[in-house]
Amino acid sequence: MSVTPEVRPVDPALERRRFLYVLSEALEKFSRLRRILKRQQVFIRAEHGEEMSVTAVDELIDYLEEHCEMFLGNSDRVAHLLRGKQLNEAEIKAVHRSLGILTVHTLQVHELLLLLPREAARPQASFLLKDCFGSKDLKASIVLTNLFSAYEYRFEDILEKVNVEQEERLTLTQGGNVLCQAFGDKDNPLAWAVLAHEYGHVLDDHDQISKKILQPDRAAGQTDESTREAEPDWGAAVVAETVADFIAAHVLGPASLMPILFVEMMYPKLRGVSRTSAGHPPTPVRVRLVSGYLRELGVSTSDFDPVLEAYELDYARKLQDLGKVERARLEGIETGAEKLLSPLAKAIALSVGTLGLRRFEDQNIGRARALQETLASRQPISSCRSRGEGEISAGLSALKAGEATPSQVYEVLAGLDEVPVPGSEILTAGWLYRLSSFEDVLMKTFLGGAERKTDLEVYSNYAEKTDGLLLKSLELADVHAEVLRRLKLA
Amino acid sequence: MATATAPRNDLYLSVLAGRAISALADLAGDPSTWNDRIERDLRGGIVYCQTVRAQGILVLRKPSSGWNALKRSVEDISEGAASSGDVSAEAQGVERYLSELVSSANRAPQMADLLVAIEFIGKTATDR
Numbered sequence: 001m002s003v004t005p006e007v008r009p010v011d012p013a014l015e016r017r018r019f020l021y022v023l024s025e026a027l028e029k030f031s032r033l034r035r036i037l038k039r040q041q042v043f044i045r046a047e048h049g050e051e052m053s054v055t056a057v058d059e060l061i062d063y064l065e066e067h068c069e070m071f072l073g074n075s076d077r078v079a080h081l082l083r084g085k086q087l088n089e090a091e092i093k094a095v096h097r098s099l100g101i102l103t104v105h106t107l108q109v110h111e112l113l114l115l116l117p118r119e120a121a122r123p124q125a126s127f128l129l130k131d132c133f134g135s136k137d138l139k140a141s142i143v144l145t146n147l148f149s150a151y152e153y154r155f156e157d158i159l160e161k162v163n164v165e166q167e168e169r170l171t172l173t174q175g176g177n178v179l180c181q182a183f184g185d186k187d188n189p190l191a192w193a194v195l196a197h198e199y200g201h202v203l204d205d206h207d208q209i210s211k212k213i214l215q216p217d218r219a220a221g222q223t224d225e226s227t228r229e230a231e232p233d234w235g236a237a238v239v240a241e242t243v244a245d246f247i248a249a250h251v252l253g254p255a256s257l258m259p260i261l262f263v264e265m266m267y268p269k270l271r272g273v274s275r276t277s278a279g280h281p282p283t284p285v286r287v288r289l290v291s292g293y294l295r296e297l298g299v300s301t302s303d304f305d306p307v308l309e310a311y312e313l314d315y316a317r318k319l320q321d322l323g324k325v326e327r328a329r330l331e332g333i334e335t336g337a338e339k340l341l342s343p344l345a346k347a348i349a350l351s352v353g354t355l356g357l358r359r360f361e362d363q364n365i366g367r368a369r370a371l372q373e374t375l376a377s378r379q380p381i382s383s384c385r386s387r388g389e390g391e392i393s394a395g396l397s398a399l400k401a402g403e404a405t406p407s408q409v410y411e412v413l414a415g416l417d418e419v420p421v422p423g424s425e426i427l428t429a430g431w432l433y434r435l436s437s438f439e440d441v442l443m444k445t446f447l448g449g450a451e452r453k454t455d456l457e458v459y460s461n462y463a464e465k466t467d468g469l470l471l472k473s474l475e476l477a478d479v480h481a482e483v484l485r486r487l488k489l490a
Numbered sequence: 491m492a493t494a495t496a497p498r499n500d501l502y503l504s505v506l507a508g509r510a511i512s513a514l515a516d517l518a519g520d521p522s523t524w525n526d527r528i529e530r531d532l533r534g535g536i537v538y539c540q541t542v543r544a545q546g547i548l549v550l551r552k553p554s555s556g557w558n559a560l561k562r563s564v565e566d567i568s569e570g571a572a573s574s575g576d577v578s579a580e581a582q583g584v585e586r587y588l589s590e591l592v593s594s595a596n597r598a599p600q601m602a603d604l605l606v607a608i609e610f611i612g613k614t615a616t617d618r
Contacts, residue, residue: 063502066505066507067500067502067504067508070504070505070508070512071508072510073508073509073512074515077519087519088519088601089601089605090514090515090516090518090601090605091515091519092609093515093605093609093612094511094512094514094515094518094612095509095515097506097508097608097609097611097615097616098511098512098610098612099611099617100615100616101493101504101507101508101511101612101616102508104504104615105502105504156511165617204540268616269616269617296552315500362599398594436576471523
């Protein structure tokens, strides 16, 4: 694969799929944000009664609704695009641009949530991390914050920028690590793969993985002059990001890549060179490295390939839209990152392998496919039989009356016991369910035709119900595991 | 918690931009279409272009960067900002085109012109 994806000729099916992903992510972000604001509105009304005619929250809700209504002016065109019907170039561009306006201004409101009364992160997010990393005590707190802190900078990076003395900074981090989660992701377990990446940084800091891997002279030889001048610590930062990416992929598999790809596709533009100051290698490099790592682990990415393909197209299109200078700089950084990281990938993989983390395997994907069916029937997926029906049936058939001992019988019947589903499988099943079901819901949302009003509540309810099922699954799986642990101790 | 006491402002620039884009797309789909809504939204597009022209692209960039002091502290927000001269000239061209559409001077919109107008409005309204 070339370093920079070439802009391929228009493939209508792939273009449509890219549009579906962008639309679904934008509508999800919008409806989740609106849900948070409405909840805040209820709190404020309860506290102050009706004497406050218009609050800041009302203004924000109004702002969102105005933008939503603006976008819905394109409902018929969206319905046409969803059904693969012909639109002219200006109509297609209008849909994309209007969706871009909705997205950008929804995300601006998201940033403002920093100023509003806070909500706490869901306990299920900690359950998930504890399960994935096999740790009873994470020594890390999850805090809700803006998208910028959740997806771009770590809390530690921000502390670095704050004007405090080194000693004071050390004191500030003594209370444990802080994992930043976007407000809008609070109820959305599918986005929590980002937390696994963040926790990867915690492990990296603790074990000094990236520092040991990256010899200073090696970094100096591999990055280009301009990048080194602009960001002297760039080499160390991109290696640290790759270590965190590999750790997240190790425990969660290909689903670890999904939130960042959907978020990036949703943005109407590439966020350009300034983003490299956060130390992230350009995302296509991250995708290639993580996919290669998963292949080495024997984990297939095939269920997620449609997303990877659409992302590749999306990135290429947005790269094309950049100005010549910025495009050249971004391509240079991509080449530099690839040159630096590719030879280090094996060493990073080896180091991550020695951390003793619970490894996501191909069979986890197999089980997640089955669990996806359960989700589709609107059931939680917190537990499953410890053995398959075929195995239990064969075991029962092998028992002979008058010959089998009670312990042999109990051993076969133990196959009927339910065991908690690992968090990584719950998340993977959730993603597989989303990828298989969202298109149908979009169709029901955008019916098309003058008499058929577009009802965004259809998509909003679908997202909320899926969140609910996944949250319940993570919670019940944790309770189930705790009960089994206590029984074992007893 | 502090509350907003200012009256509601229904002239969000980005909403004006989005509505103008929809109106242009309606004309692209059926050039003979004309109604009060299209006219109102094109007029909103004119106001949008006038604002961009008068204040430069930074008027649209300010809210997002201004809201985020944290972002300002770690990133150079001026990077990649378009030259205000270029933007102003483009805004003037699109404003003139929208005015012609509204004043019936040009009721047979060409696809290329519509594309330029949609692209300009969409791009400036999502620049952050």
